[in-house]
Amino acid sequence: GLAILFNNNFNFKLHNxxxxxxxxxxxxxxxxxxxxLINLYGPNDDNxxxxxxxxxxxxxxxxxxFIICGDFNLVLNPDLDCKNYKHINNPKARENFLKWMEVYDIRDVFRDLYxxxxxxxxxxxxxxxxxxLDYFLTSTGLVQFLSKHKFENSYRSDHSGIVLQLKFKKFLKGNGIWKFNNSLLSD
Known part of the structure; x- marks a missing residue:
């Protein structure tokens, strides 16, 4: 199953x-x-x-x-993301997914940081x-808010947990004052 969980004290407004x-x-x-926020369990087929x-x-x-996270059931970079594989897992699905990543300018948070x-x-x-197989992928506009990416050991699972931290408060909004240069009016 899929789930997106929030702490009871987390302040957000759900639109849809x-x-x-x-x-x-x-x-x-x-x-x-x-x-x-998108939670994904990628199909394990090569469609x-x-x-x-x-x-x-x-x-x-x-x-x-947007942020896409979950088990994608494919590797993005076979040279760095798999060990002891005879063949790349789901190569056709992987190729199509990489094309979509390019179209939407999607960033692999872990690879950007490390x-x-x-x-x-x-x-x-x-x-x-x-x-x-598990990733946090973000749109380019969210890269400025990335604070931390880490792995967590998991109990009785063949997958490690992954954690992403974003800080929206680190960019303070200004007063929004705009001044018009009157000298542009005289010709």
Whole structure:
């Protein structure tokens, strides 16, 4: 199942919710900043069209600020994101997803912060395999608010938890005073 959880003290305004087969969308405002949170459980098949509905829904919502998080069941960078794989997992779906990332200028938060660090979020014991399948992906407009990305050990799971922290208060709004240059009127 999918869930997006908030602390009881977290102040936000919910505008709308959407649900598609593999994703849950919350359109909300935090600190007067509108964004869409998307929790995804990516299909584990190699259908290149698997993620089209996700991006069609993002387009339908129309919010340029969004965070997609979850288990994507594919690796974005095979050179850094998998170990002991004979073949790339879901290569056609991966290729299509990367095209969508380019169209929407989506950032992989972990890779932006740690371009060459190898860290896996999924593991299998026998035969031993590791991969990064879990991501926080953001629209470019949210990069300025990123504060922290970390991994959490998980209990009785083959996936590690991932945590993303954003700080909307670190950018203070000014007075909004605008002055017109009167000398532009004289010719």
């Amino acid at each position: 919710t959407f649900r598609i087969e593999h994703a849950l969308f919350l359109d909300l405002s935090i600190e007067d900043f509108r964004l869409t 290149p069209k698997s993620y089209d509905t996700l991006f069609e829904t993002i387009e339908l919502i129309g919010n340029q600020n 371009p060459s660090l190898i860290r896996y979020t999924w593991r299998k014991r026998n035969p031993q395999k590791h991969a990064s």
